[in-house]
Amino acid sequence: MASSIMSRSQGIMTGKGGSSELLQAGFTQKAFTAIVSQYPDSDVADIQEYISTSASSVIPFISNATYDALSYPMDRLSNGNALVNLAAMTNNATYRAVAEALHESIDLNRRNPEGGLWYFTYPEWSYLDGMYSLAPFNTLYAILTSTSEADINAAMDETQFQLDLLWNHTYNESTGLLVHGYDDSRTAVWADPTTGASPHVWGRSLGWYTMALVDTLALIPNSPLRYKDYLIEKFRLLASAVIDAVDPQTGGWWQLLDEPGQEGNYIESSGSAMFSYALLKGARLGYLTDTLAPKAVEVATRAQGYLTETFVVHESNGTLGYNGTVSVCSLNSSASYEYYVNQPILYNSVLGSAAYILASLEVERLSPP
Template sequence: MKYNFSYKETHNATLKVTLDTLRESINLQPRNVFGGYRYFVYPQWSYLDGMYSVIPFLSYYTTALAADNSAAVADDITKQLDLLWTHCRQNSTGLLFHGYDASKKAVWANPVTGASPYVWSRSMGWYLMALVDTLELDTANFPLKLRTYLQRRLVQLSDAVISAADAQTGCWWQLMTFPGRPGNYVESSGSAMFTYALYKAARLGYLPEQLAGKSNNTASKCYRHIVDTFVVQNSNGTLDYNGTVAVCSLNSTASYEYYTSQPLLYNSVHGTASFILASLEHERADQSRDSAPERI
């Protein structure tokens, strides 16, 4: 994803004010006791979800409009991602829990790490997409250690995500570590997010060769299932998209029953936007295969 603010071409004063205001809002975002961004209005709580909206924007804004601040921003980006990694990583799978409470007072908080108890596919999707999209940006003025960090985490997490894919569909369950458990189901937005991120990470060369092959194979298998299962073709030629869970918030019990009982939405933007991104990468992968020289 190439960010194009248009400001460099148009020098539109209103656009510049908008960009600056968005950037300042990050400075004003409250932080928890570890320095991690609080998510929305929840005191001391940090979520995986917010990384996709903030990290790529912060990276490119700094490169395009505030390059003198690159070192400090790079350190803060690494800190935000690493705090979530440190508090939320499930050692047995390499996946990340939805978020953590720095105060450890939430009803769901792990008493040692503060982490929530379940790996929710869409929150993981946000985090994985943030890694690959930030890596793609032209951030040459950032310290090399940031790109090294991003790529290392992308490789680790891609490997874990691929290992968690459903064997039959290639896609991912709503709660990723409980495949087949009553109430759980393969969810369409998280599956499309992973499909997009895995295809893209392989295409841009961020994964080792063997892992890139697995990434493409898994993404391709899931994409076929998404099209067959969640895409609805209407008689007028338009498409609809099904199977996307509504908002899942840690402002809840964060129980198994909570995550698996939230309503499924038709044409939710979380699902349709993710499917469009996945489709663009799927088409690129198809074009790459078609143009590859025949092996003899």
């Protein structure tokens, strides 16, 4: 799948690829970095080179922190992981400077009165989506560049604060799931008058948040334990709810998790891969209880198998395609059931295929090839 992504030149920033292009680049870098990390003794030079090419491609677009913070959604931060790692590996001044500018843009990002980061230009709106780009990068940057434990703790305080704000506003006690986002001003057409929450649980947005928890957990030091304890508590609660929300017939997850089986709803391939990855990684790293971990592995492994059978396409030219990934769903809409289930389905969206790579890598850890 990685070779197929490279053959299509996906995950390379051009400025012409739509609103999610920066996220496509950052997510591709993340998936490819996972391949290199898991198989360091294999011939992965082409994949490592592609990571560098992708990271370099975003530099003209995000090298100015002020322009960056005002012009791109929080998805921009997904590129920070590769940039800060490449800066550390190569001692390249350009990578370091761009990583610094990208990190500075967090402070320049607009916030609602509670201090929650706006996802984009929509006043007072915060999305689950942004946490995948913020939390691991903010944590990794602090660990690799900070000169004191106090600086690392300050970064973790901010990361936990942002995750917690979204949790408190979007958590549904009856399902244990989180809806797409919230409007702190409670003025959006979809906003709950009490919490500001949007009405539906969009699979991919919850997938971003779930991956943010497990990927950040994998980065943070064990001391002080309060950060790890907080993230583990939230991850366990969410993992249990995600497992309960799986479709028993297919083993995948719905486009809208709070409306299973309703007319127009369908099993969506990017969110399903994200849940499979997060559950398997969380179980592997010991973040789930002894009771929950085996169930997570069973459910997630079945899901990855379903994705392989249903959405992976063997093309005549020898490449692999990936189907069933919904296009971008925005709260800059009615946020209605009809809106979510009628957004276009994309073929070969890297937001799906990169998630599939991450899930597949975790399955391969269970039974190495």
